[in-house]
Each structure stands twice: as C-alpha cells, then as structure tokens.
Amino acid sequence: MDDSIAALFAARASGDGAFEALEALFSLTEGPVDWAYDAWPGLVQDLGSADNHRRSVAGAMLCRLAISDPEHRILKLMPLLERTIRDERFVTARHVLQGLWRAGVPGTSHADTVIDALERRFADSAPEKSGSLVRTDILECLGKLARFGQAARIDGTARSLIDTEPDTGAQAKLRAAWRKGLRSTDACRPG
Numbered sequence: 703m704d705d706s707i708a709a710l711f712a713a714r715a716s717g718d719g720a721f722e723a724l725e726a727l728f729s730l731t732e733g734p735v736d737w738a739y740d741a742w743p744g745l746v747q748d749l750g751s752a753d754n755h756r757r758s759v760a761g762a763m764l765c766r767l768a769i770s771d772p773e774h775r776i777l778k779l780m781p782l783l784e785r786t787i788r789d790e791r792f793v794t795a796r797h798v799l800q801g802l803w804r805a806g807v808p809g810t811s812h813a814d815t816v817i818d819a820l821e822r823r824f825a826d827s828a829p830e831k832s833g834s835l836v837r838t839d840i841l842e843c844l845g846k847l848a849r850f851g852q853a854a855r856i857d858g859t860a861r862s863l864i865d866t867e868p869d870t871g872a873q874a875k876l877r878a879a880w881r882k883g884l885r886s887t888d889a890c891r892p893g
Contacts, residue, residue, distance in 0.1 A: 703740035731766035740769035754791040762797035765805040803847040838879040845883015
C-alpha cells in the first residue's frame with residue numbers, strides 16, 4: 703500500500719478528516735485496487751470492534767474490495783458480514799446491508815452467496831421494529847446486484863420475496879425499492 707492510501711486509512715481512523723478520507727477510499731474502490739490485501743487484515747479485525755462505526759466502515763469497505771479479491775476471501779467472510787447486517791446498532795447493520803450487493807459483483811458464486819444471505823435476512827426481519835426498512839433495503843440491494851449478472855435468478859428471488867409480504871401497500875414499497883435498485887447509478891467497475 704502506498705503512503706497516500708495508508709494516510710487515508712490513518713485519517714479515517716483518527717477522526718481528523720475522517721469523512722473526507724472515507725469518501726476518498728470509497729471513491730477509489732469503485733474499481734479494482736492493488737492494495738486490497740494490504741488493508742484486508744485490519745478491516746477484518748475491525749468487524750469485531752467494540753466501536754460500531756469501525757464495524758460499519760469495515761463491513762462496507764470489505765464489500766467494496768470484493769472486486770479486488772482474486773483469492774475470493776470475501777466468500778469466507780460472509781458469516782461475519784451476515785452477523786454485521788444484524789448488528790445490535792441498527793445504523794451499523796443498515797450501512798453494511800446497503801453495500802452488501804457489492805460483494806456479489808465478482809461472479810456467480812459471489813452473487814449466490816450474497817443472494818442467500820439477503821434472503822435469510824429478509825425472512826428474519828419481519829418481526830423487527832425496523833423490519834420494513836430492512837426489507838426495502840434488501841430489495842434495493844437485489845436490484846443493484848442484478849445489473850451485474852444473474853438478472854433472471856435475482857428477478858425471481860425478488861418477486862418471491864415481495865410475494866411473501868401479505869400487505870399490498872408494503873408490497874408496492876418493495877416493488878418500488880426493487881425498481882430503484884435496478885435504476886441505481888451506484889458505480890462499481892469490476893476488474
């Protein structure tokens with residue numbers, strides 16, 4: 703990792719210019735980077751941090767680095783990422799959930815793993831206080847992921863999930879979230 707990237711990671715963790723550093727790192731990870739494995743161990747460690755902000759940033763950054771992961775390490779991390787999308791702090795869980803689609807971009811096995819995780823999260827979110835918001839995020843994630851392959855499978859999954867919702871008003875919101883994901887302009891340039 704070169705000094706400029708290391709400085710961004712240091713600033714992100716220090717609080718001094720943290721937002722700007724994080725924005726710069728997120729921008730850099732719209733496409734493949736050669737420093738992914740240099741950052742990987744610290745990010746994995748941060749998934750278990752007592753600081754919910756560190757957990758959130760680590761989960762989001764690891765999902766972004768999936769396109770720079772020829773060893774497919776992200777697949778081994780899915781249990782940790784799934785735990786993070788159920789974090790005790792809702793804002794942490796939601797931040798990682800909204801970016802989880804990125805971990806599915808590199809290929810079919812990645813997409814399958816992410817889709818399965820999203821289906822499980824959808825199923826267990828119903829009784830939660832913010833369950834409808836979680837479900838909306840999941841449909842939007844599926845839409846974003848569908849732009850990178852497996853559109854037919856993901857479309858079928860999305861329709862099945864929407865059909866499990868008994869309330870027609872909630873179904874309409876889920877359909878809207880699905881369409882929003884499909885139209886999203888979130889960037890991701892796989893290698």
